[in-house]
Amino acid sequence: MTASNKPVIGFNSPVPLTQPLEFEIGCGKGRFLIDRAGHHPHTGFIGIDIWWRFLKFAVKRVENLGLSNIRFYKAEAFDFLQNVLPDQSVSVFHIYFPDPWPKKRQKKNRLFSKEFLELASRKSTDNAVIRVTTDHEDYYLQMCGTVIASEGRWAVQSKRSGISNSPDDTPTHYEAKYRAEGRTLHYAEFVKRTVNSVPPAFVDTKSTAPLR
Numbered sequence: 001m002t003a004s005n006k007p008v009i010g011f012n013s014p015v016p017l018t019q020p021l022e023f024e025i026g027c028g029k030g031r032f033l034i035d036r037a038g039h040h041p042h043t044g045f046i047g048i049d050i051w052w053r054f055l056k057f058a059v060k061r062v063e064n065l066g067l068s069n070i071r072f073y074k075a076e077a078f079d080f081l082q083n084v085l086p087d088q089s090v091s092v093f094h095i096y097f098p099d100p101w102p103k104k105r106q107k108k109n110r111l112f113s114k115e116f117l118e119l120a121s122r123k124s125t126d127n128a129v130i131r132v133t134t135d136h137e138d139y140y141l142q143m144c145g146t147v148i149a150s151e152g153r154w155a156v157q158s159k160r161s162g163i164s165n166s167p168d169d170t171p172t173h174y175e176a177k178y179r180a181e182g183r184t185l186h187y188a189e190f191v192k193r194t195v196n197s198v199p200p201a202f203v204d205t206k207s208t209a210p211l212r
């Protein structure tokens, strides 16, 4: 996907490159991000999902609430990061219940990988964080392992697992569902380690108009 040949679908307004900018991958119906945007009016929020059939509920709800600091786009995570978001723009990545691809031969399809972490490094601000939650222990261990193997670019800031953890924020759709089922959930926060700090580069929203 590029800005010129395949516009992302979502609100008929530019990508809000305000600072700070939080980015949710696989936001589904947007329950978590909409609530967070309501509580943080001076932060920009972008949620993406590959399925419009989920996103349309998010878009409708934001329209009803009249929130101006959040956008949703139908997009694939690598595509959107590589081709839409500028370097050094994201301060928080939210990745909740990413598809676990549980079978051995499917693991290569998982979003969180060495390549993803490298791309996230490029697209994030200094001291950015990646917040993840999953019920899938193998994927959780893989994510932590990928961070530990990142040669100091990222570090595990916090992690916890359990059945009765209270969510810090509004739970996502899957978190609410799995908590009700009594599943063990795994939460982790990864922080970007920056050797040489470079000021974030921001794009004037006017210049992002073709991305609508």
Ligand SMILES: C[S@@+](CC[C@H](N)C(=O)[O-])C[C@H]1O[C@@H](n2cnc3c(N)ncnc32)[C@H](O)[C@@H]1O
Pocket (backbone or CB within 6 Å): 025, 026, 027, 028, 048, 049, 050, 051, 054, 075, 076, 077, 078, 095, 096, 097, 098, 099, 111, 172, 173, 174, 175
């Ligand atoms: C298990 S659901 C979790 C939804 C939501 N995060 C929650 O916690 O309720 C995973 C979501 O990720 C989306 N998804 C999967 N791969 C994706 C990708 N590569 N880029 C963007 N979204 C993706 C799916 O369409 C789905 O909505």
